[in-house]
Amino acid sequence: MVKGRPRKFDKDEALETAMKLFWQHGYEGVSIAKLAEAMGINIPSLYSAFGNKEKLFMAAFDKYSLLGGHIYVDSFKQKTAREVAYSILKGEVELVTNPDHPDGCMVILGALVTSSDSDHIKKRMDEIRQTPPKWMAERFAQAIKDGDLSADVNPENLACYIMTLNSGLAVQAKSGVSKNELMNVVDIAMKNWPFVS
Amino acid sequence: MVKGRPRKFDKDEALETAMKLFWQHGYEGVSIAKLAEAMGINIPSLYSAFGNKEKLFMAAFDKYSLLGGHIYVDSFKQKTAREVAYSILKGEVELVTNPDHPDGCMVILGALVTSSDSDHIKKRMDEIRQTPPKWMAERFAQAIKDGDLSADVNPENLACYIMTLNSGLAVQAKSGVSKNELMNVVDIAMKNWPFVS
């Protein structure tokens, strides 16, 4: 058994609460006091369990990644590049408009526009945001080998294009645009997939 | 002549400075103290000239609108819907990656993710963001009448699609993606304009 007084709260449950608050308001938009209150714990317990605000945010981000990462991993299993792209975009719309969570995407919007004080965490998020397009570029390169994507296409550029659409979908959802409208946007984007050889 | 002690600073120049700070850090990411320091004035002078933080932000926004609004107004003069869309997207890339200004778009990112305290200004910006797609929808409706856009296309959906790309371009620029890469994204988006009748 572990020594010492046992923790009164469920750490993972508290982290889920913190994640949703960071998701909705961003890193700087929610204070330690509000986090602790929503998590149902007092401030020293928060620091004891999670270290500090930045570490709590990164822990919440890890939890979020399980949701956001699945979109890509699952979509990559599709047979053609076109189906991969469509699956990613549909998955993104589902994620950023799901009424069970706040609107938008925590990775994209959680620390995008910040004060100078949070430059460090903004840059960390900027770097993390480079991972999905790298994955996509690899998948699209494979698609070229598989013959379901034209060899004229630059996989990195195509990945950046999909990432741009994803980012736009996150912004639009955060602005209040509905799931139906965003699904129409995805349909337009996919109307003529111009990359089949 | 106007009575009273004359103002020591150029109001429009100070507003330009404030605009750039809000552009870079968002509404909540820059404090009155930092604004006043950057503007080269003291805090009471700021309040005397601009009212309060929200009014200063909205005044800075009006100044920004002159830049951002021109993209649309100018682009609408293009002959076909395809040229209009291309011009808007190119103009957006130029704006959000211009090294003379901060990266990204103040209207899209200036008050998108905020604390509960700034709900009011977030909603104001959400509403303002609905104007460009309305303009675009009208222009695309005209294009259908002109015969350079397929009557199958829903102008509102197409406008929402372009707005989504614009928002994505703003996010990508804010994340550090280069102008060249974003121009490639625009080229991909325009590769096959699938809306000609």
Place this chain on the structure above:
DNA sequence: TGATTTTTGTAGCGGTCACTATATAATTAG
């Protein structure tokens, strides 16, 4: 000149920020 008007600079308001010192409560190990 003297009254009026407006801006300026200093100084500070109550409130919140991230974070912590300290003491007490609750558990296990010996």
Place this chain on the structure above:
DNA sequence: CTAATTATATAGTGACCGCTACAAAAATCA
């Protein structure tokens, strides 16, 4: 039962937040 360990709760820390009271300074108008 005692010692050691860990979590809890209270109550704060200095720094910053948006904003303002107040008086001196600098202009115009009579």
